[in-house]
Amino acid sequence: MSEAEAKNLCTGVRDQLALLLYGELSFDEEEIVETHLDTCAECRVALTRQRELHVAFDRLQVEPPPSLLRECRAALGSQWVGAPAMPAPREGWWDKLVHLITGQGPLGSGSAGHGFSGFLRPAGALTLIAVGFLGARLVPTFSTGSLSLGTMGLTEGSAAHVRNVETGADGRLHIMVDETSQKVISGGLEDQQIRAMLLAAARDSTDPGVRAETVELLTAQAASGDVREVLIGALRHDQNAGVRLKALQGLKQFAKDPLVRRTFAEVLLSDGNPGVRTQAIDLLTQGAGSNVDHDLVGAFQELMMKENNPYVREKCQSVLASWNASSEIY
Amino acid sequence: MALNPGVELDESALIRAAQAGDQDAFARLVRAYDQNVLRLAMNLLRSPEDARDVYQEAFLRVYRNLHSFRFDCSFHTWLYRIVTNLCLDQLRKRKVRKEESSVVLTPEGPLDRMDAVQEDRVDGNPQRNLFSGELPTKINGVLEQLTPRERMVFELRHYQGLRLRNIGEALGTTEEAAKNCLFRATQKMRAALGDFV
Numbered sequence: 001m002s003e004a005e006a007k008n009l010c011t012g013v014r015d016q017l018a019l020l021l022y023g024e025l026s027f028d029e030e031e032i033v034e035t036h037l038d039t040c041a042e043c044r045v046a047l048t049r050q051r052e053l054h055v056a057f058d059r060l061q062v063e064p065p066p067s068l069l070r071e072c073r074a075a076l077g078s079q080w081v082g083a084p085a086m087p088a089p090r091e092g093w094w095d096k097l098v099h100l101i102t103g104q105g106p107l108g109s110g111s112a113g114h115g116f117s118g119f120l121r122p123a124g125a126l127t128l129i130a131v132g133f134l135g136a137r138l139v140p141t142f143s144t145g146s147l148s149l150g151t152m153g154l155t156e157g158s159a160a161h162v163r164n165v166e167t168g169a170d171g172r173l174h175i176m177v178d179e180t181s182q183k184v185i186s187g188g189l190e191d192q193q194i195r196a197m198l199l200a201a202a203r204d205s206t207d208p209g210v211r212a213e214t215v216e217l218l219t220a221q222a223a224s225g226d227v228r229e230v231l232i233g234a235l236r237h238d239q240n241a242g243v244r245l246k247a248l249q250g251l252k253q254f255a256k257d258p259l260v261r262r263t264f265a266e267v268l269l270s271d272g273n274p275g276v277r278t279q280a281i282d283l284l285t286q287g288a289g290s291n292v293d294h295d296l297v298g299a300f301q302e303l304m305m306k307e308n309n310p311y312v313r314e315k316c317q318s319v320l321a322s323w324n325a326s327s328e329i330y
Numbered sequence: 331m332a333l334n335p336g337v338e339l340d341e342s343a344l345i346r347a348a349q350a351g352d353q354d355a356f357a358r359l360v361r362a363y364d365q366n367v368l369r370l371a372m373n374l375l376r377s378p379e380d381a382r383d384v385y386q387e388a389f390l391r392v393y394r395n396l397h398s399f400r401f402d403c404s405f406h407t408w409l410y411r412i413v414t415n416l417c418l419d420q421l422r423k424r425k426v427r428k429e430e431s432s433v434v435l436t437p438e439g440p441l442d443r444m445d446a447v448q449e450d451r452v453d454g455n456p457q458r459n460l461f462s463g464e465l466p467t468k469i470n471g472v473l474e475q476l477t478p479r480e481r482m483v484f485e486l487r488h489y490q491g492l493r494l495r496n497i498g499e500a501l502g503t504t505e506e507a508a509k510n511c512l513f514r515a516t517q518k519m520r521a522a523l524g525d526f527v
Contacts, residue, residue: 024509062373064369068372069365069368071382208343
């Protein structure tokens with residue numbers, strides 16, 4: 001390789017060093033750069049300098065002050081309450097036809113729409129029936145062939161699961177169906193059956209929305225040991241951060257209870273969600289003022305060692321400072 | 331800012347709930363991302379007022395348009411598309427007004443980005459230490475000289491840790507175009523700062 005070619009190669013490699021550090025070179029580009037670096041001391045120095053430059057960039061990052069974040073959240077909350085509601089999905093042609101004929105606006109719009117009025121409405125309704133009847137008669141082949149619950153002979157509100165399909169000697173299909181029926185149980189929170197179902201749902205429901213709602217409902221009964229146990233279990237083990245936050249709120253009133261307090265300290269160090277950790281700090285320190293909780297100092301210092309979230313770090317640091325405790329473990 | 335699969339699953343449920351009008355779900359979505367949005371806006375715009383405006387406008391746009399989100403890209407990408415557009419608009423206005431300053435006015439008082447840099451390297455080379463003291467000012471000057479797009483791509487890659495593929499999606503361009511943009515930005519910075527490191 002001539003001197004000019006070698007120089008060109010060095011220039012080309014140095015151009016790529018930043019992208020190399022970002023891990024954004026293609027396999028082939030990286031191969032060329034790495035191979036060259038193995039043999040060129042000057043380019044290795046250039047790589048070291050590029051790394052130092054990246055460190056200098058890192059140090060220029062500004063963290064928004066927690067007070068600004070709080071302000072933004074508060075202002076946003078007040079704005080979206082006043083903002084127009086999320087628009088409903090656009091109506092299809094059928095919806096428009098139905099609304100035109102029936103004179104009803106879209107669901108939830110609260111408007112009467114601009115359809116036929118007065119005596120024309122019965123005529124419109126008849127037209128709809130006629131369209132439906134003719135549609136069913138004339139275009140049966142357009143249907144997807146799927147069976148409705150009614151045609152399957154299954155009661156409404158049942159969930160069907162096909163267990164087995166066989167073709168009989170007569171050529172007819174025999175489908176074995178598991179049928180799970182649903183029912184509605186009504187009652188107050190004090191009702192033992194309702195309460196047992198809520199406790200089970202908070203623990204076992206696969207739907208995080210149901211678990212969150214249930215945990216929130218159970219908060220009113222958190223004075224009971226069994227409910228508190230479920231809330232503690234949800235706070236410790238639920239996969240969904242929203243459910244854990246609800247459980248945390250539910251346990252707020254028992255923040256002085258030793259078991260609840262221990263659980264808060266545990267989630268402070270182990271929960272993956274910074275929102276949960278932040279709330280845990282608030283609950284563990286509420287009403288403490290500058291009184292030092294010696295049992296907690298170690299937990300907060302341990303948190304400082306591993307906490308990556310700047311907001312949580314700042315809160316933690318400020319608690320330790322208020323206790324005149326060091327931010328580090330020596 | 332990458333979320334693990336479990337969180338993504340929860341996120342889909344949250345988005346659907348928010349689309350159905352659940353305000354609590356929307357609040358939780360906001361909480362999941364708002365710190366990063368504010369950090370991005372603050373670092374790019376360097377003014378808490380402008381960062382606050384971008385924050386408000388971005389989440390209000392999300393609120394108004396969430397019904398049209400169809401899961402054909404990640405929510406993160408969709409949100410960043412909104413935020414980066416708002417920040418780019420601000421940066422372009424800035425380019426015209428030339429009002430960049432290294433001093434950020436925070437509710438706690440003025441904060442100079444330069445003060446965030448602590449020069450703790452002692453390598454026995456007085457000339458390099460002298461340069462180190464000037465380096466933050468120089469970096470800031472170079473950042474101001476980047477085009478808004480170069481600045482945005484650099485910010486998203488270096489500070490937000492987004493991959494070029496995601497940056498391309500957020501900016502409505504290709505990964506290759508984002509890579510070229512980052513390449514230009516890093517070239518400009520190397521050319522201007524090469525002697526300082």
